[in-house]
Amino acid sequence: MTYTRFAIYDAPSDDALAEFGATWLGWDIRTGCATDQPDVHGLDDITMTPRKYGFHGTLKPPFRLATGTDVGGLQVAVTEMAATCAPTKSGGLALTTLGGFLALIPTGDLSGLERVAGACVRALDPFRAPQSKADLIRRRKAGLSARQETLMLRWGYPYVMEEFRFHLTLSARMPDQDRAQWFQTAQANLPPLNEIYAIDSIALCGERADGRFELIQRYALTG
Template sequence: MRYAIYFTPEHDDPLCRIAAGWLGRDAFGGAVTAAKAFGALSAAEVAFHTAAARRYGFHATLKAPFRLADGMTEVGLIDAVDAFANATVPFDIPRLKLAQIDGFFALVPAEPLPELDRFAGDVVMAFEPFRAPLSDAEIARRNPDALSPRECRNLSQWGYPYVFDTFRFHMTLTGRIAAEEAARVRVAIEECLGDTLDKPVPVDGLAVFVEPSPGAPFEVRTYRALGKQAERKTA
């Protein structure tokens, strides 16, 4: 079993519900829904383009999937998430936008947010004691020959290439899209999202996702609210 520490909006948040509908699976409970046509994309095309992202559920990676280190337990991990969440002040991402990163579509902050980057870095460090070292097979799956020297060091030290100064907050909505299909897919996603991105996105919770067995869909094991709602501030 692998665990991951992700950001996702709370279950009844409109963005979470719409994104789950687009992906065809709700990470809160694992319910699967039939794909729908959007824009010029048929339902079958939407299902095809979202297949890779569907397994992981709607999320932003903070602490990438990991096996528990020797001596660590799920109960201990969840207790640590509780403590971290209680000590962390919520904040807002003023606006997300749709972007294409390395070929796949994702939601990213419209402007740089140092507070968001610090939050992600704090998560990486706080839960590092729970992470077992990567196996040779896990390292190979990250294709280290294609990584920069800094990304390789991050992979070796933290189990994921994209942390700290190489971190990019993103909430994936598709697999890699060919250039000739990108415009059609973008229009379909924009139609699905509607005006959802016009509102700030509260970063007010932290989720523990689990992969019960290799290749199985990730699901939310537990979701913890951050700090006190009265302390929310805008990044």
């Protein structure tokens, strides 16, 4: 399989949570297959944007390979990074509305999670091709702060390091008047959530020719 971009995700391995995410979005990142969504009017529309990424929490945002690098080298680097990075735990996930879209976010102490994400961004940056001018222009339309601009120019994405906020996306941005209803619908479909959210592995994922991401390999955090 040839991939256009790569990313490091937390792809939940908890069966009930992972199954919920795959079914809700209509795409199973673990198997690279479409799934049947719940029979809920409008669900296909509000999940169309996040569907291609699958159910995940971003640790290192999608990137194209830099000139002179290859997938084999990237896999070696991810293996080495995972071997030096300790797993982490936070409080359980909570459903929330974040920036106009539905997401699950962890609660409690997030310093360990931020540590893992920072390690992924730093260690694998040599494999990231510079952003194109078009990408920079698109990102700047969001109205970046001075610090976010600096982070984007250094790491290829404005929401990393201290601007990072881990979340598992469940929808596209929605009109204000629709959010409460969709919050209730998502809440009704969620499985029971654990009181602890653990990240003990990271997932190297690739963007296929059809624009959808799939799991390439999972790496245990053993540092």
